[in-house]
C-alpha cells in the first residue's frame with residue numbers, strides 16, 4: 749500500500765468509483781447527481797458509515813424538497829469529512845382552508861434553508877464521530893493511532909512501522 753492509499757486513475761469528475769466501497773458505489777449509481785463534484789474517496793471500512801449518511805441526507809432532501817449536493821468526501825485528520833451544499837429553499841405552498849363562515853387563505857411556514865442545513869450538518873457530524881471509532885480497513889471498533897498520518901485502525905489492521 750502506498751503512502752496515499754490506493755488511487756485509481758481519475759475519471760471525468762476527478763475520481764474513480766473504486767474510491768468508494770460497494771454500498772456507496774451503489775448509492776452513486778442509483779443517484780448519479782449525488783456524486784461529489786471534487787476528487788473524493790472513502791476508506792472501505794467506513795463504507796457503511798458513509799452509505800448511511802448519504803441515505804439520511806437523501807431522505808432529508810426528499811422529505812424537505814431541498815436540493816443537497818455533495819461537494820467532496822474524504823478522510824481528513826482521521827475522520828470522515830463530508831462537504832455539502834444545500835441549495836435554495838423549498839417553495840412556499842399555498843394552502844386554502846375552506847370551512848364554515850368563510851375561507852381562510854394562507855401560506856405554509858417557509859421551510860428555511862437554514863434548518864435543512866442544520867439537519868444535514870447533524871447527519872454529517874454523526875458520520876464523522878462514528879468514523880473516528882471505526883477501523884478504516886474493516887469497520888470494526890478502532891481508535892486513532894499516532895504516527896506520520898493520523899489514521900483509525902483496529903489492532904489487527906494496525907500497519908507496520910514502515911507505513912510511514
Ligand SMILES: [Zn+2]
Pocket residue numbers: 883884885886887888890901902903904905
Ligand atoms: Zn480493522
